[in-house]
Amino acid sequence: xxxxxxxxxxxxxxxxxxxxxxxxxxxxxxxxxxxxxxxxxxxxxxxxxxxxxxxxxxxxxxxxxxxxxxxxxxxxxxxxxxxxxxxxxxxxxxxxxxxxxxxxxxxxxxxxxxxxxxxxxxxxxxxxxxxxxxxxxxxxxxxxxxxxxxxxxxxxxxxxxxxxxxxxxxxxxxxxxxxxxxxxxxxxxxxxxxxxxxxxxxxxxxxxxxxxxxxxxxxxxxxxxxxxxxxxxxxxxxxxxxxxxxxxxxxxxxxxxxxxxxxxxxxxxxxxxxxxxxxxxxxxxxxxxxxxxxxxxxxxxxxxxxxxxxxxxxxxxxxxxxxxxxxxxxxxxxxxxxxxxxxxxxxxxxxxxxxxxxxxxxxxxxxxxxxxxxxxxxxxxxxxxxxxxxxxxxxxxxxxxxxxxxxxxxxxxxxxxxxxxxxxxxxxxxxxxxxxxxxxxxxxxxxxxxxxxxxxxxxxxxxxxxxxxxxxxxx
Amino acid sequence: xxxxxxxxxxxxxxxxxxxxxxxxxxxxxxxxxxxxxxxxxxxxxxxxxxxxxxxxxxxxxxxxxxxxxxxxxxxxxxxxxxxxxxxxxxxxxxxxxxxxxxxxxxxxxxxxxxxxxxxxxxxxxxxxxxxxxxxxxxxxxxxxxxxxxxxxxxxxxxxxxxxxxxxxxxxxxxxxxxxxxxxxxxxxxxxxxxxxxxxxxxxxxxxxxxxxxxxxxxxxxxxxxxxxxxxxxxxxxxxxxxxxxxxxxxxxxxxxxxxxxxxxxxxxxxxxxxxxxxxxxxxxxxxxxxxxxxxxxxxxxxxxxxxxxxxxxxxxxxxxxxxxxxxxxxxxxxxxxxxxxxxxxxxxxxxxxxxxxxxxxxxxxxxxxxxxxxxxxxxxxxxxxxxxxxxxxxxxxxxxxxxxxxxxxxxxxxxxxxxxxxxxxxxxxxxxxxxxxxxxxxxxxxxxxxxxxxxxxxxxxxxxxxxxxxxxxxxxxxxxxxxxxxxxxxxxxxxxxxxxx
Numbered sequence: 020x021x022x023x024x025x026x027x028x029x030x031x032x033x034x035x036x037x038x039x040x041x042x043x044x045x046x047x048x049x050x051x052x053x054x055x056x057x058x059x060x061x062x063x064x065x066x067x068x069x070x071x072x073x074x075x076x077x078x079x080x081x082x083x084x085x086x087x088x089x090x091x092x093x094x095x096x097x098x099x100x101x102x103x104x105x106x107x108x109x110x111x112x113x114x115x116x117x118x119x120x121x122x123x124x125x126x127x128x129x130x131x132x133x134x135x136x137x138x139x140x141x142x143x144x145x146x147x148x149x150x151x152x153x154x155x156x157x158x159x160x161x162x163x164x165x166x167x168x169x170x171x172x173x174x175x176x177x178x179x180x181x182x183x184x185x186x187x188x189x190x191x192x193x194x195x196x197x198x199x200x201x202x203x204x205x206x207x208x209x210x211x212x213x214x215x216x217x218x219x220x221x222x223x224x225x226x227x228x229x230x231x232x233x234x235x236x237x238x239x240x241x242x243x244x245x246x247x248x249x250x251x252x253x254x255x256x257x258x259x260x261x262x263x264x265x266x267x268x269x270x271x272x273x274x275x276x277x278x279x280x281x282x283x284x285x286x287x288x289x290x291x292x293x294x295x296x297x298x299x300x301x302x303x304x305x306x307x308x309x310x311x312x313x314x315x316x317x318x319x320x321x322x323x324x325x326x327x328x329x330x331x332x333x334x335x336x337x338x339x340x341x342x343x344x345x346x347x348x349x350x351x352x353x354x355x356x357x358x359x360x361x362x363x364x365x366x367x368x369x370x371x372x373x374x375x376x377x378x379x380x381x382x383x384x385x386x387x388x389x390x391x392x393x394x395x396x397x398x399x400x401x402x403x404x405x406x407x408x409x410x411x412x413x414x415x416x417x418x419x420x421x422x423x424x425x426x427x428x429x430x431x432x433x434x435x436x437x438x439x440x441x442x443x444x445x446x447x448x449x450x451x452x453x454x455x456x457x458x459x460x461x462x463x464x465x466x467x468x469x470x471x472x473x474x475x476x477x478x479x480x481x482x483x484x485x486x487x488x489x490x491x492x493x494x
Numbered sequence: 495x496x497x498x499x500x501x502x503x504x505x506x507x508x509x510x511x512x513x514x515x516x517x518x519x520x521x522x523x524x525x526x527x528x529x530x531x532x533x534x535x536x537x538x539x540x541x542x543x544x545x546x547x548x549x550x551x552x553x554x555x556x557x558x559x560x561x562x563x564x565x566x567x568x569x570x571x572x573x574x575x576x577x578x579x580x581x582x583x584x585x586x587x588x589x590x591x592x593x594x595x596x597x598x599x600x601x602x603x604x605x606x607x608x609x610x611x612x613x614x615x616x617x618x619x620x621x622x623x624x625x626x627x628x629x630x631x632x633x634x635x636x637x638x639x640x641x642x643x644x645x646x647x648x649x650x651x652x653x654x655x656x657x658x659x660x661x662x663x664x665x666x667x668x669x670x671x672x673x674x675x676x677x678x679x680x681x682x683x684x685x686x687x688x689x690x691x692x693x694x695x696x697x698x699x700x701x702x703x704x705x706x707x708x709x710x711x712x713x714x715x716x717x718x719x720x721x722x723x724x725x726x727x728x729x730x731x732x733x734x735x736x737x738x739x740x741x742x743x744x745x746x747x748x749x750x751x752x753x754x755x756x757x758x759x760x761x762x763x764x765x766x767x768x769x770x771x772x773x774x775x776x777x778x779x780x781x782x783x784x785x786x787x788x789x790x791x792x793x794x795x796x797x798x799x800x801x802x803x804x805x806x807x808x809x810x811x812x813x814x815x816x817x818x819x820x821x822x823x824x825x826x827x828x829x830x831x832x833x834x835x836x837x838x839x840x841x842x843x844x845x846x847x848x849x850x851x852x853x854x855x856x857x858x859x860x861x862x863x864x865x866x867x868x869x870x871x872x873x874x875x876x877x878x879x880x881x882x883x884x885x886x887x888x889x890x891x892x893x894x895x896x897x898x899x900x901x902x903x904x905x906x907x908x909x910x911x912x913x914x915x916x917x918x919x920x921x922x923x924x925x926x927x928x929x930x931x932x933x934x935x936x937x938x939x940x941x942x943x944x945x946x947x948x949x950x951x952x953x954x955x956x957x958x959x960x961x962x963x964x965x966x967x968x969x970x971x972x973x974x975x976x977x978x979x980x981x982x983x984x985x986x987x988x989x990x991x992x993x994x995x
Contacts, residue, residue: 338566397639398632407628407672411567414676419708422676426669433665437642437658445646445654479564486566 027078027087030095031137033067038130045123053119060126061106061460068099077491079143083205086143090492093485094268094341095137101261101348102133107464108356109253111363111457117168125165128158129257136265140272145194145204148269152190152233156183159262163250175249182232182242190229196222206277213280220284227288233266234322237296244303247315252362255311256355259318264344267325271340275332275493282332289330290421296323297428304435308369310358313435314351317394320432321347324409327425331412337489339408342475342482346393346405349471353390356465357383364455370439375448380455384443386465391436393472396429401476408482496559497539498573498623501583504532505616509609518604522594525608529591529615536587540977543580547980554984555625555694563629568690572626576981578828579622581974582748582755585832586622588963589747589839590615593740595956596843599850600648600738607648610640611740618748627675627691627760631668634756637749638664638720641733641741649736660733664720671716671756677709678764696764697988703767710768713761714776721753722809723776724783731790734802739846742798746805747839751831754812758824758985762816766989773817774907780817781911783810788921792928797845797855800929801838804881807918808834814915815896818908819989821982823899826892828978833888833967837880840960844874847953848933851946857932861939866946871934873957878926880964883919888967893919 025032041060048055077088106126113122135154142148157180164176198204200219201212213219231239247255278285297320304316328340360383361367361376377384393402406429410422457465475481508528515521546556555574563569575583593611600607617637624630638661645657675691681701682690690696719726730750734742762769787807794800808830815827847870848863849855864871880887883894900912938944949957967974 392639398635403632403635408567410672411676411679414673414680419673419677423669423673423712426672427666430662430665430669434658434662437661440643441646441654441658444643479569483565 024078024080026075027080028085028141029075030071030092030099031134031141033070034130034134034137037063037067038127038134041123041126041130053122054114056122056126057110057113060123061103064099064103064106064126064130068096068103071096071099081147083143083207084147085138085141087141088488088492090337090341090485090488091140091272093488094140094265097341097345097348098133098136098261098265101264101352102129102257104348104352104356104464104467105129105253105257105261107460107467108256108352108359110460112251112253112359117166121165125162128161132156132158132162133261136261139265139269142269143206145198145206148273149187149191149194153187155262155265156187156233159254159258162254162257163246165251165254169249171249172251173249175246178242178249179246186229186232186239189225189232193222193225193227193229196225206273210277210279213278215281215284219281223278223281223285224288227285227292230266230270231292234263234270234325235319236292236322236326237299237319240296240300240319243319244312244315248309248312252311252355252359255314256352256359259314259355260348260351263318263322264348267322267340267344271329271337274329275337279332286330286332289326290418293323293326293330293421294424296320296326297425298323301428301431301435304432307435308371310368310370310373310439313370313439314354314358317432317435318351320428321351321394323428324406324425327413327418327421328409330418330421331409331416333412334486334489334493335408335412335415337492338482338486339405339412341485341489343405343409345481345485346401346471346475349468349475350390350393350400350402353386353465353468353472354394356461356468357387357390360455360457360461360465361452364457365452367452370442371446372452373439373442374446375451376443379451379453383457386469387443388440389469389472391439395433395436397433399476400472401474402472404476404482496557496573497535497542498557498559498575500535501532501619501623502616504528504535505612505619508612509616512605512608512612515605518601521605521608522598522600525594525612526591528612529587529594532615532619533587533591536584539575540580540584543575543577544973544977547577547976554981558625568688569628570626570692571629572692573623574625574694575623577977577979578755578759578981581828581832581977582622582751583619585751585835586615586618586748588959589743589835592839592843592956592959593743595952596743596846597738597740598952600740603647607644607738610644611744614640614644614741614744614749618744618752621752622755625693627678627693627696630693630756630760631671631675634671634752635668637752638668641737641745641749644741645733645737648738648741650738651736652732653736656732656736660729663726663729667716667719667726669716670712670719674709674713674716674761677705677712678760681705681709693760693764697984701765706765706768707771710761710765710772713765714757714769714772717753717756717761718776718813719753721750721757721813722783722787722806723753723813724779724786724806724810727783727787727806730806731799731802734805734842735796735798739842742842742846743839746802746842747835750805750809751812751835754809754816754827754831757813758816758827762819763985763988769817769989770819773819777814777817777908777911780810780814781915783807784814784915784918785921788918788925791925792921795856795858797848797857797929797933798842800857800925801841801845804922804925805834805838807922808838808881811893811896811915811918814911815900818900818903819986820899820902821979821986822902823896824982824986825975825978826895826897826899828982829888829895829967829971829974830892832974833880833892833964836960836963836967837877837887837889840873840877840957840964841881843953843956843960844870844877847949847957848874852940852943857929859940860933860943862935862937863943863946864934865938866943867948869949869954870957873961874934875930876961876964878930880968882923882926886965886968888964888971891968891971
């Protein structure tokens with residue numbers, strides 16, 4: 020192998036450089052001007068994101084432990100884009116006096132988890148997958164506990180680290196069984212030697228349980244709501260978008276690539292998980308009043324929809340999953356962006372606090388409405404296309420009843436999304452959130468989200484591009 | 495650009511135009527201009543269509559255009575119209591235009607109101623021109639969702655609950671529909687080859703009967719929910735009663751027709767065997783709709799509820815007639831769609847205008863309105879007569895055709911349901927005449943009503959237009975029949991091949 024091959028790892032390497040760069044900037048910058056790190060880190064990260072889009076050839080490194088293909092690069096780009104938007108949205112929060120002395124930590128921790136996620140996506144064996152998973156998880160606990168003086172935030176951190184340690188243990192246990200059954204940790208070897216023996220099935224169940232924690236599928240979702248509520252709002256958006264997206268990508272890659280031979284067995288498991296996840300998360304979301312908890316349950320429900328794409332195993336399923344996550348990035352971050360700016364301006368986190376928001380802040384309310392419609396899958400915004408294609412891929416495998424359950428769930432979800440719309444547009448309020456102007460960075464992020472919400476759906480080229488990438492991936 | 499695409503482009507441009515207006519006066523003028531252009535376009539379309547048919551153009555669909563959208567899934571933006579779609583577009587254009595004038599005085603968040611209203615209209619127009627199931631479904635949902643805000647923000651009474659109920663039930667219906675559409679898509683090439691969403695393409699293949707049996711109920715009920723098919727009609731009375739005037743007009747007048755239109759254009763046309771097999775179930779359900787709706791209307795005290803139940807009855811008749819699957823009855827079904835669309839829009843417009851003056855819709859609190867607001871009262875009577883099927887107005891032509899057509903079946907079942915359904919005409923007469931008697935005739939009950947003023951110019955414009963259309967259909971139904979009839983043939987041809995009766 021020569022050094023030129025390292026270009027395959029350019030996402031990971033660039034992110035590492037970015038993290039180190041922020042660290043050095045932290046040392047170089049005057050103690051009193053800490054907020055200057057924000058534009059520097061943002062600039063560097065934007066550059067990294069941009070470079071990521073340069074196309075690269077597929078390839079394998081380290082004897083198969085690291086696999087790169089245009090599709091995995093695209094997944095990483097999606098995550099980078101999401102993190103960029105989150106960084107733009109976190110400016111106002113970072114500039115608060117209590118956070119000023121730990122600005123660079125925020126960026127470094129976030130980038131560190133992102134590196135882990137990139138490794139997860141590119142992993143070619145279970146070892147590098149596991150290392151990536153842990154690299155991705157541990158810094159998030161630090162981020163969740165970022166408001167260290169708030170007990171809820173500390174609680175979120177400890178909950179996250181404990182439950183992910185447990186899930187990692189379960190996952191490893193499952194992997195050890197699969198290793199025992201096949202004698203290899205390399206994806207390609209396992210895929211060849213896999214047969215539906217009881218040991219493999221048991222190992223697979225443990226593996227799914229472990230991954231279920233990360234994607235927060237029902238019944239492994241109990242940590243989600245508390246952590247989402249306790250963590251600072253930008254971290255919550257990171258957890259619900261980037262973390263979940265990366266886990267969904269990895270999950271689908273491993274299921275399609277490694278466990279394809281036992282599809283007949285795992286489809287039942289995923290089927291049941293999908294039904295439970297969508298239904299139970301929706302029922303819980305109905306009653307939430309805290310906007311973060313609400314978005315937590317809504318994001319669990321969205322994970323249930325992603326499982327439909329995974330069930331549509333194959334090219335179309337993969338395309339639908341990636342496409343859905345791409346849309347979900349813009350959509351959910353649009354909603355979180357509005358929630359963040361409302362929180363920054365007024366400290367309000369409850370849905371009833373949004374009453375009458377349209378009268379005072381019409382633009383934010385409209386963006387929130389569009390994001391919520393997109394989450395619910397209402398045309399003409401992008402979420403409709405994302406969901407429709409997920410369902411198309413599941414229907415292609417003949418899961419019509421599951422599709423029906425899913426669409427009915429989408430209808431239920433419309434109820435609670437409309438509750439917020441109702442709060443903003445219909446409900447009266449004597450003291451609505453006064454008119455405020457978000458910071459330029461926040462506005463930039465919201466404009467990106469708005470553009471994404473409209474364009475990603477209508478511009479069919481994006482879907483076709485992902486389809487071509489996943490065609491390459493499978494052949 | 496294709497003339498049909500203009501029907502989507504003009505409303506969108508109108509919406510953009512409204513965004514640039516400053517106050518409610520600007521918004522309503524822009525809306526009126528945009529929808530006026532739309533009306534002219536629709537009129538031109540009808541004339542062009544009749545002209546083309548006269549010239550001997552025999553294509554099933556005219557002005558077709560096809561642009562690939564999502565290539566790998568074979569999703570296209572495919573458009574084209576036949577006579578039925580042309581008639582529905584004409585209906586929509588008239589009702590929307592009248593609706594704009596009926597909401598001339600909406601001042602609370604008026605820009606948002608007109609934007610939502612026209613967005614809804616965009617969905618409806620798009621639905622009628624679509625030939626691709628995906629685009630059709632997309633427009634269908636675009637038409638449904640603005641409803642929530644329109645009722646929730648500008649409605650009256652228990653508006654939040656009604657808006658939510660309506661939205662969720664219609665979305666539940668579209669959930670069923672979506673499954674049906676997936677079924678059609680994945681069975682559109684049983685002999686191999688490219689799967690397709692195009693209605694005309696799917697119509698050429700024979701979908702396996704087992705698949706038809708599974709997917710037909712989904713598709714039919716999915717559209718049926720919007721067409722107020724019993725027992726999925728319960729959103730309709732609540733929704734209509736709470737909605738602002740123009741929204742009730744548009745919803746009862748046009749949106750419910752989307753359901754009926756989809757029922758035959760998608761469900762029955764593409765799955766004829768299953769349609770024939772299962773027709774009896776839905777015939778029973780629609781018979782219940784027709785009779786139950788009419789009886790429901792008798793008991794109501796609120797003008798809007800009366801009309802909403804009457805809509806359930808009349809829209810039930812549309813699907814009832816469609817399921818008879820012969821030329822006369824289906825011809826009647828389309829006539830009934832147009833006729834009911836016009837007269838129910840007129841009814842809701844009048845109810846809105848009366849309510850705006852008396853501030854009540856309770857029929858027990860009104861009386862003798864003929865003396866104080868004669869113009870509105872007379873128009874209300876005309877609408878009532880049309881509704882109960884007085885010859886010379888559109889209702890008579892439609893209902894007559896429907897029942898003649900359904901009685902053509904020789905078997906006992908069809909004749910019995912026809913007789914039962916026809917009894918609704920009597921019940922309709924009861925509730926219409928009762929309301930007319932109570933609120934329009936007799937002495938003025940409430941002395942505050944003595945000072946009411948009669949219709950002003952925009953109200954007159956709105957109502958007179960609808961009255962003229964109703965009378966035109968009633969007096970000269972042939973030109974409408976001509977528009978429709980040729981287009982029904984391919985559908986009927988496909989249905990009757992498998993007709994067991």
